[in-house]
Structures are given as structure tokens and as C-alpha cells.
Amino acid sequence: VDVLDGIAQGFAVALNPVNILYVFLGVLIGTVIGVLPGLGPTATIALLLPLTYEIEPHTAVILLAGIYYGSMYGGTITSVLLRLPGEAASVVTTFDGYEMAKQGRAGPALGIAAIGSFVGGVLAVVGLALLAPPLAALAVSFGPPEYVALTALGILLVTYLGTGSALKSLSMAALGLLLATVGQDPIEGTTRFTFGQVALFDGLDFVAVAMGLFGVGEILHSLERTEKVQAVTRKIRHIWPSRTDLRDSAGAIGRGSVLGFLIGVLPGGGGVVSSLASYALEKRRAKDPSRFGRGAIEGVAGPETANNASSTSAFIPLLTLGIPANVVLALIFGALLVQGVTPGPQLIDQHPEIFWGVIASMFVGNLMLLALNIPLVGVFVQILRVRAGVLAAFALLVTMAGVFSVNNDATDMWVVLAFGLLGWLMKKTGFEPGPLVLAFVLGPILERAFRQSMLISGGSLDVFVTRPISGGLLAVTALVVVVSIVTSRRRARVLHRHGVPAATHDELTPAEGDR
Amino acid sequence: MNRLRLAATLVAALLLASCGAGQRSEQPEVYPSEQIRLIVPYTAGGPTDIAARSLGSYMEGVLGQTVMVENLPGASGSAAYQELVSADPDGHTLSMTALPTAVLNYLTNDVGYTRDDFAPVGVITQVPSALVVPAASPYADLTALFAAARTDPALVSVGTPGATNTHAAETKRITQLYGVPLTVVPFEGAQEVLTALLGGNVAAGFVNASQDILPSIESGQLRVLAVGTQARLPYLDSPTFVEQGYPELTRSTTTFGVVAPAGTPSAVIAQLEQIMRAASVDPETRRSIGERYVPDQFMGSAELAALFTEAEQTFQGVASGG
Numbered sequence: 060v061d062v063l064d065g066i067a068q069g070f071a072v073a074l075n076p077v078n079i080l081y082v083f084l085g086v087l088i089g090t091v092i093g094v095l096p097g098l099g100p101t102a103t104i105a106l107l108l109p110l111t112y113e114i115e116p117h118t119a120v121i122l123l124a125g126i127y128y129g130s131m132y133g134g135t136i137t138s139v140l141l142r143l144p145g146e147a148a149s150v151v152t153t154f155d156g157y158e159m160a161k162q163g164r165a166g167p168a169l170g171i172a173a174i175g176s177f178v179g180g181v182l183a184v185v186g187l188a189l190l191a192p193p194l195a196a197l198a199v200s201f202g203p204p205e206y207v208a209l210t211a212l213g214i215l216l217v218t219y220l221g222t223g224s225a226l227k228s229l230s231m232a233a234l235g236l237l238l239a240t241v242g243q244d245p246i247e248g249t250t251r252f253t254f255g256q257v258a259l260f261d262g263l264d265f266v267a268v269a270m271g272l273f274g275v276g277e278i279l280h281s282l283e284r285t286e287k288v289q290a291v292t293r294k295i296r297h298i299w300p301s302r303t304d305l306r307d308s309a310g311a312i313g314r315g316s317v318l319g320f321l322i323g324v325l326p327g328g329g330g331v332v333s334s335l336a337s338y339a340l341e342k343r344r345a346k347d348p349s350r351f352g353r354g355a356i357e358g359v360a361g362p363e364t365a366n367n368a369s370s371t372s373a374f375i376p377l378l379t380l381g382i383p384a385n386v387v388l389a390l391i392f393g394a395l396l397v398q399g400v401t402p403g404p405q406l407i408d409q410h411p412e413i414f415w416g417v418i419a420s421m422f423v424g425n426l427m428l429l430a431l432n433i434p435l436v437g438v439f440v441q442i443l444r445v446r447a448g449v450l451a452a453f454a455l456l457v458t459m460a461g462v463f464s465v466n467n468d469a470t471d472m473w474v475v476l477a478f479g480l481l482g483w484l485m486k487k488t489g490f491e492p493g494p495l496v497l498a499f500v501l502g503p504i505l506e507r508a509f510r511q512s513m514l515i516s517g518g519s520l521d522v523f524v525t526r527p528i529s530g531g532l533l534a535v536t537a538l539v540v541v542v543s544i545v546t547s548r549r550r551a552r553v554l555h556r557h558g559v560p561a562a563t564h565d566e567l568t569p570a571e572g573d574r
Numbered sequence: 575m576n577r578l579r580l581a582a583t584l585v586a587a588l589l590l591a592s593c594g595a596g597q598r599s600e601q602p603e604v605y606p607s608e609q610i611r612l613i614v615p616y617t618a619g620g621p622t623d624i625a626a627r628s629l630g631s632y633m634e635g636v637l638g639q640t641v642m643v644e645n646l647p648g649a650s651g652s653a654a655y656q657e658l659v660s661a662d663p664d665g666h667t668l669s670m671t672a673l674p675t676a677v678l679n680y681l682t683n684d685v686g687y688t689r690d691d692f693a694p695v696g697v698i699t700q701v702p703s704a705l706v707v708p709a710a711s712p713y714a715d716l717t718a719l720f721a722a723a724r725t726d727p728a729l730v731s732v733g734t735p736g737a738t739n740t741h742a743a744e745t746k747r748i749t750q751l752y753g754v755p756l757t758v759v760p761f762e763g764a765q766e767v768l769t770a771l772l773g774g775n776v777a778a779g780f781v782n783a784s785q786d787i788l789p790s791i792e793s794g795q796l797r798v799l800a801v802g803t804q805a806r807l808p809y810l811d812s813p814t815f816v817e818q819g820y821p822e823l824t825r826s827t828t829t830f831g832v833v834a835p836a837g838t839p840s841a842v843i844a845q846l847e848q849i850m851r852a853a854s855v856d857p858e859t860r861r862s863i864g865e866r867y868v869p870d871q872f873m874g875s876a877e878l879a880a881l882f883t884e885a886e887q888t889f890q891g892v893a894s895g896g
Binding site for chain 1: 617644645646647648649650652653656682683684685686728731737738757758759760761762763765766768769770772773774775776
């Protein structure tokens, strides 16, 4: 009954005209940037973050969430039509989606992706509504040792589950942790690496770092790309898949929903991992695996469903524990903090309008996306004609103004430029900014929790293994190390075989995408 | 191109000159002659920000000049205080302040100011603090809690909302003055202390009895063992530290006030003090800043200055070196 009350309250929030407008804006922006290969959800959310300070916290999250799952739809379009993943999670869709397009079946490929995304999104919303409140109740018993285990696991997962080189990911995570130590010591209050600058007492500003790495770095990188996008001339017909298509995909959509939901909840999980996992699962289950890579509709339906489901379930750790599962959620975490709302176990009780409102808005947003995508695919593709130079200049302006507005502090301007440069260099050398930013966000939580644990336990490390939840999480961490070494090798082979084209950015970028 | 640039420069110069002229034509005694900046050392939407905005709108009504509230969060307020002390001491730049945090900042680290760089104007609100335990706590009262700490120093951890803030410093004073070994566990904000208390991860919490904690006390999730004021509070049914035998523990109340840069003319300070005194009895202003926190007796420039001195003397011994 509590859940039903909550959902009713959520719809009251989500169906408020202002929020309907923001959901619509979110999914529209998401779709557009999903189509544009230069810009992913991370960069876009980083760019738009400052614009959300003036709106209500729940409306801000509704908008940002809309961009996130909206981009999952948008990314599909270019993957299918041009073999150009608009965002990283759609890399897998190029395998079979583009093949279908070559066979004249672009319509059904896009159609099934939209339907799958809708089903995955809605099922994940239901899961979120049912599972998050009991998890939040459990989360109250999460003390410092549990946070240590969880953040350690998260940092490890984001580096190991990445599709690129584990060594590069680990080194970026280490750099993120190091950068996180700048500022006042969380326990003693003494200053570290501040060089006497009061502006650095609170550490480097997260928004400035993230917008530098993802926003400015991405802008610089996209200006370098000179390749021309082929004009889309082929007409897209019969978007609605045939009955055979639907029957073939039904299982893949169902499995993709569950798999995507589960992977999304994991710290470090997210779009790319879930779509890769779903693709691997479908291929393994198929009676004739050789159809995959030659236009198998399950190879589009499963991953597209999974990445959308994961983008919804990724909200669970943030809304219940205050721990962002991936970089996009880290940005949304930042947006809430700036608004004076601390995500954590108390969020559902104290800000039900955020929790339930966002859930209900996701349902509304997914419905809008289905309605938008099926008839408007042709229109969205035309967005590819916008000149990169125009887009870049505008984006840079918004970034700089936005960063300044956070603290009214000119130091942040230098931080964003320095990290922009760093982000650009990292892209060129195949280092992913994702692990760096996530480690930068989780680092202070990890450090504070570790030292709190030491204070509470009187300096004994036993506390981490004797408490059941933290001990369990650390056991999982150990398991992940073993398992991920095996799977990352297998995944590298899959990617290699398909010769995926330049996947641009986000969450976890395949290293070979940077050529 | 060159001509255009010349023209632009000329226009800019003229504009600047006209601004200057406008300023000069005013008599220096007339205050305020331009808009007033009221700096808030914390983020928008917090209690300090709300207090600043209500006071600001009251001041606008009286002074007939715009009061620009400007949020400069960071470094426990030090970023804002640095900005304040580098401004012209003419009363057109003011800042909100929170004591003892403003003093603890410069006792802990070199932050580029001390209390000598401020000209205190007056007090807006005072928020008392409370030592709380979760409802299920085995410690029935302060005596039981402190007795447990004395038998096993590692047993009693006290969560505080920050590392260098009032509550951490006052907890250290308990240990120093009364020999009660308490372990200070700093969290980030009162919300996290609340979660740690409810999850049973710290034995007690030392926090402000402000709007964000009171609901948990009223609903019975938390029990108050002691409040840090001289006399009992009308809205909390709890004994004070003083009446339980700890007369020194009255320094953890947070005082929110207004300061100007040192060197601001005393006439201007007196004028501002007068406005704050009037604001403190204005029903609408009182309501929007939280009536129960407005002191019964208005505290002006001299009283705020005394609080600065007192805070410095009280916490000198505990702030440095942790």
C-alpha cells in the first residue's frame, strides 16, 4: 500500500504541467544528443547541470534522468542507419542493426529497439518502485565499514567492467582518488595540497572537474574529427516490426529487461556493460549463433532493452545509499547536492516528491519516447547535419558560464580549462575519463568512511570482515577480480571480431574506439 | 576596425567616468549611496541564506537601496570572509557569519583573516545544540553515557556534523575539561549523523537543534540527553549540561550574525545595528527566519564582538592540533 501511495504521489508530481514539460525536454534533448556522435549523455548532463540550479530539485532530476534514458533511444538510430554509435551503449547495436539496415530492414530494427527500450524501461521502473524502498530501509544500517566495502567495490567494478584496458582504467581511478585528497582532511580539518589557497579548502569542485573532462574535453576532441557524416538517403519504411519479428524478439526483450536491471544496480554497471552482456546471452542461447552479426533481430532487441533497463535501475544505489553507480548518476548526485539535497537512506522519507516523482516521470518519459521515436526517426537523423563548429562554440560558452555560476569562484574557471585539456589528451591517448571521475566522487566517501571505521573500531581492521554486510561485499569484490579477468578477455575477442567503428566516449569507452 | 575599437574604448571610458561622477556627487556621509552586497558564506536555500534574504528585504525597505544577496560557499565560510575583508570598508559590503565556526576556521588553518578584520554589526539568530542518542540506546541519561565512556574509552563515539566545527570542538572540550574520553567521529552534515545514529553506528550525536533535526526528536527517533544552553529551552523537554554538573558546556550554541570589514565608519555600523534591532521585532522577518531562534534580547555590535572574543578564548586550546 505504501508503494501504491508513493506511486500515486509520484504521478501527481510527474503529471504537473511544468514537470511534463521538463520530461519532454529531457527525452527530446536525450534523443538528439544520442543521435549526435560527438555528444553523449554525460557531456550533455555536465553542460546542463548549472541550468538546473534554478528549478526545483525533483524537476531537475526529472530533466536529467530524461536526458539519460532518452539518449539510450537516440544512440540506436545512428548505430542502425550509419553504423555510427551515437553513444557508447549502442556500440553493440551496430553489429546486427546495421546489417538489418543493409538488408532493407532498418525500419523493423529501429522499431524493435524502441519497443524493447520501452518494455525494458517500464519493467525497470516497476522494479525500482518495488525494490528501492526496502533497500533504503536496509541502507540505514549501512555504517562506515559498509560504505568502505561498497565504494571499494564500485571503484574496482568501474575499472574492471570497462571495455578498455584494465591497466589504463586502474591508473585513471588512482588519479581520481589522488585528486580527491585535495582540500581539508575530513577528520582533522588540516589542509592538503591547497597551497594556501582558501578556494581549494573544499577540494577541486566536482562540477568543474566533470565539465572539464567530459564537456570541454569532448568539445576539443570533436573539433578534431574531420570525417564527414554520410547523408542519409535511404528511405525508412515499415517501422512497425512484423509479427514474426515480434515473436523472435519477445524472449530477448524479456531477458534483456532482467539482465539490464540487475547490471544497472551494480556500481560501475551501466549501458555498455549491460548491452554487451545481453548480446552475449542472446548469442549463446540462439539455435543458430551464426545468424548473429548478419542481421539477427534478437541482437538488436536484447541489448537495446538491456541498456534502457540499466539506465533506470542505476538510480537505485543513488536514491537509497547516496552512491552513484556510474558517471551519469554521479552528475545527478552533484546536481542534488548543489540543490541542498543529500541523496541517501533518508531521501525517500524526506523528499518523496523526488523519489516517486522521478519514478513516475520515467514512465511518462518512456511513453513519450515511444511516441516520439517511431514517427520521427527520419527527422532526428537530419540533426547530423548541424556543423560541429557551431555546436562546439555554443557548448563551450554554456560550460564556462555554468561552472562559474556554481560557486561564483574564478578558480573554478581554471580548473575546468585544465581538466578540459586533460580530458582531450586522455581521449587522444585512449584513457577513459569515467573511472577518474567516479573515483574522484567515491574517493572522499571512501576516505571518510575508512577513517570513521578506524575511529569507531579503535584502529582494528577486523571491523570490515566481522560485520556481515561489509564482509559480504568484500567477498564479492574478491570474486569480481577473478571473474572479470576471465570475461574481459572474452569480451575483447567479441569486440575485436566485429571491428566496431569509433565509439565515442561515455561511461566506458572501448579503447580500440580511439584508434 | 581600429576606429571601431577606438569608439568602443571611448564609450567605455565615458561610462566609467559617469559612474565615478555619480559616486562623487554623493556626500560621503550619506549611507547607503549604492547597492549593498550581503555575502552568504553558505549555499543558497540553507538557513543562513534564508535569514540573509529576509534581512536583506527588510533592509531594502528601510534604506531604499537594493540589497544583493550573494552566495559564496566554501571552506566553512572562509572564502566569503576573505572576500569581505578585501572589500572597501564603507558599509556597502556585508557578510553573514556563523560563530564559533568563523573563529574555529582561523584557529585551525591560515585562512587570511582573524576576528580583528571584522567589524561586528549584530546577531540575527542563535541555534542551540543538543547531545542526542537513538531511541533504542542503552544510555538512559548523560551520566550513563559518560560512565560508559570512562570504563571503556573506545566505547562511546560521538558523531558530529563536521571536523572543525563547533560540535567537534565542544566534544573535545568535554574530554579536556571533565576527563570523559569520547571519540569524535566527524560526518558531513547533520543528516549523515542522523543516519549513523539510527543505524547504531555511533553511540551519540552532537548537533544543532535546528529545523532539520527537531522532527526526529519530536517523532521519538532520537532522545536528547542534554542541551548546550545556560537554561532549558522552551521547545525541548531536556535538561542542560549545566544542571547535570557540567557548567562549562555552554559554548556550543551557533550564533548567526552580520559583520562588516574592519574600518567601516562607526556611524554606518550604528545605523546598520539599528536596522537589525528593528528587524528583530518585525513580525514578518521573525517568522521567515525561524521565530524560536531569534534571541529574546537583541544583541548588537558590542555583544557580537564579545561573542567573537569568547569563542576565541574558549576554543583556542582544542582547535589547533585536534
